[in-house]
Amino acid sequence: EVQLVESGGGLVQPGGSLRLSCAASGFTFSSYSMNWVRQAPGKGLEWVSYISGSGSAIYYADSVKGRFTISRDNAQNSLYLQMSSLRDEDTAVYYCARWHTPMVRNLGYWGQGTLVTVSS
Amino acid sequence: DIVMTQTPLSSPVTLGQPASISCRSSQSLVHSDGNTYLSWLQQRPGQPPRLLIYKISNRFSGVPDRFSGSGAGTDFTLKISGVEAEDVGVYYCMQATQFPLTFGQGTKLEIK
Numbered sequence: 001e002v003q004l005v006e007s008g009g010g011l012v013q014p015g016g017s018l019r020l021s022c023a024a025s026g027f028t029f030s031s032y033s034m035n036w037v038r039q040a041p042g043k044g045l046e047w048v049s050y051i052s053g054s055g056s057a058i059y060y061a062d063s064v065k066g067r068f069t070i071s072r073d074n075a076q077n078s079l080y081l082q083m084s085s086l087r088d089e090d091t092a093v094y095y096c097a098r099w100h101t102p103m104v105r106n107l108g109y110w111g112q113g114t115l116v117t118v119s120s
Numbered sequence: 121d122i123v124m125t126q127t128p129l130s131s132p133v134t135l136g137q138p139a140s141i142s143c144r145s146s147q148s149l150v151h152s153d154g155n156t157y158l159s160w161l162q163q164r165p166g167q168p169p170r171l172l173i174y175k176i177s178n179r180f181s182g183v184p185d186r187f188s189g190s191g192a193g194t195d196f197t198l199k200i201s202g203v204e205a206e207d208v209g210v211y212y213c214m215q216a217t218q219f220p221l222t223f224g225q226g227t228k229l230e231i232k
Contacts, residue, residue, distance in 0.1 A: 104157075104174065106174045113168055
């Protein structure tokens with residue numbers, strides 16, 4: 001069974017930093033591209049970042065480019081999101097999501113999410 | 121960026137009656153590999169999103185057959201043949217043809 005478990009969320013002041021983690025199990029982690037998607041309170045879904053299985057291809061939403069860094073450790077079956085220069089508008093539940101299959105581009109599996117609150 | 125526009129944004133439906141949600145993209149979603157990466161996701165209250173339909177019309181594992189997807193190019197539709205109480209939530213279309221991945225605004229399905 002595919003499982004994705006996010007952690008690392010919490011309360012942080014504007015301008016601060018936070019590192020989110022996503023622990024994966026139930027599949028060959030290195031074979032799958034991964035994504036971070038966020039959802040501000042009461043709002044819709046916003047894609048944040050993508051990383052290929054090998055880590056060689058990375059993309060970011062313009063809203064986080066230069067502030068957030070996605071990475072992965074295939075030996076540890078883990079995905080990360082390093083967030084810095086945080087703003088109020090980064091407040092959201094952050095989900096990690098796996099590509100459906102290595103060749104089919106969609107968000108087939110989702111974690112439960114971790115809440116990040118940016119506030120002074 | 122590809123803009124995804126859903127209609128309606130709210131859909132009150134009687135139990136057992138059909139429901140339909142439309143999604144239009146600002147440009148063609150046909151990928152260079154020939155596939156169209158248009159998905160539909162369901163988000164029940166307090167839950168993470170769940171994949172329902174991928175590549176326009178393919179039901180994901182475990183999705184009831186009352187859910188169906190159709191369309192091509194820039195116009196797509198999600199249909200529920202007979203709404204059940206467990207279908208309450210917000211439905212999103214999403215394109216994964218091109219980065220950045222983008223979502224529709226969401227359509228709230230509620231029971232009349």
